Amino acid sequence: MTQAIVVEGLRKKFGPREVLHGLDFAVESGTVFGVIGPNGAGKTTTMRCLLDIIRPSAGSISVLGQDPRQAGTALRRRIGYLPGELHLENRTTGRRVLEHFAAISGPVDPQHVKQLAERLDLDLDRQTRKLSKGNKQKLGLLQAFMHKPELLVLDEPTSGLDPLVQQVFHAMVREAVDDGATVFLSSHVLSEVQQAADAVAILRDGEIVTVSTVEELRTAAVRQLRFNSTGTEPHDVGALLARVPGVANVAVRELKADGHTAGTVEAVATLSGHVQPLVQELAKLNLTDLVLEEPDLEEAVLTLYAGQPPRLGQSTENGQSAGNGRTPGRHTEGAHRA
Template identity: 85%
Template sequence: MTQAIVVEGLRKRFGRREVLHGLDFAVEPGTVFGVIGPNGAGKTTTMRCLLDIIRPSAGTISVLGQDPQQGGIALRRRIGYLPGELHLENRTTGRRMVEHFAAISGPVDPRYVEELAERLGLDLDRQTRKLSKGNKQKLGLLQAFMHRPELLILDEPTSGLDPLVQQQFHAMIGEAMDRGATVFLSSHVLSEVQLTADAVAILRDGEIVTISTVEALRTAAVRQVKFTAAGTDAHDVGTLLARVPGVDNVVLRESPPSGHTGKSVEARATLSGQVQGLVQALAHLNLSELVLEEPDLEEAVLTLYAKGSPSRENTPRPSSVREGAHHA
């Protein structure tokens, strides 16, 4: 099956400044591919190159099996696009804007338009100049989804949306996936893509730091560990933890004997990587308390941002991440 998006050696210069430095990635059909990065990382520029809004300075791009520069109107009608900054005509209504977008996108079922507007809580008969930022974003989402495209390209899609509307957005993504659509979305907030993404590319300063799954990021992230062990001392607990791969930043506090339990030790530490080794080690202790926090994915991504040079070694390719995916 043809990959939905293939990008090889993508570079983009504006004058003397290069903002994309040879991007390589592929998006499998029927998956959600999220691009995470701070503002200015190159997310929007990449999307505009995919849509032939701007032309790359070097490299090749294939979208739904075609070169965007050659695909023309027929290719664009197969794509739903939400720009990061949606500019609307002020002297019209949302309904007229939708009709205008429908004429560009191709056949659109009016009943589906009304269904989406109701789900998003959008009044299509209001003047666009009176719409809040959140309602303008809803209108942008509606026009991107309304023609049931094969490919959705969404730039910061939940910006300005309240939590309930964000839930509807995630449901719409799930329904698009059920139809076999492919989704390419960007964000500077990891939590925005972790609910839906099969693969995540972390972009920094126009370069891909890594491509991974959310689960792989979670596995590699640092967890906080806290436990209390009875009938032992700090030396023995410290020796035990020193043998566990991934355990670091150990802090131990020993309490005096109490009742029949003898001494007890309160321990705090961080854990990176798999938890199996820690669980096996702790099985030798008499635990009265154990807390293993969910890994902080934001911290994991920030750690990757801080690394000196991008690396894609030992990370799964997008073609390998579909298995076991979960959609909201």
């Protein structure tokens, strides 16, 4: 499989402050790659480097097989971009905004634009100044998707969208990928990336903590376990759980009823890792109740976020980039300033 994006040793400084610390990652063509991290982690700065809106201080970037610093507008026309902060001209309509972008990105099928607007329930003839935040976000999504780009770069794409429209967005992403496109999206909300992405990079303080699939994150996440069994002594249940890889925080007690032993042992524990070894051991018990909760991916990611102390002098991404970006190219400029 070819790689749509390859980043090696990416560093970015704003003055003396380095905000990206040698990022390395690759995005396979025809996949959805999600970058998740708290605000200020470096997500937007990374995207702007990919699009040559700002120039990296060190490292190399390949986007659709080209160096974005050398490729110019021909490469940008192959990309659909939704910035994290979408600014729209107030004295125009959504339709005129899209006509402007169509003139920049190349031929756009009017019927395709109409279909997307209907799916997103967006009135293109309303003044942009009268649009709600959610409808402005819909307009931003429409301009990113409308020319059927090979690569979609979407910064916090569901911000301001209601749950029903979020589902429409996820359907649009899958359809684009089915047609051969690659999607690179960022979010600070794990559930969004979990639903859309094939691979996930966790970014913290300008560094990639890990790159994995959602399933790998799920496997590594902690599950809460609780069960009741009969006919077994508490110490035997504890010994059984001690043999299961990934089981921790075990607490076992014998339940009592009306002051007399009820003959039931209750056990609670946590599980990180695969379920099968646990199931094999629990099959040896006479279970009367069993609860194994869905892994808490939010907690797993937060644990990765907290793996290192923050760097001194860390600033937010808005603070990093204010007044430091170079003049963007034609397509990304329109999307960024729209």
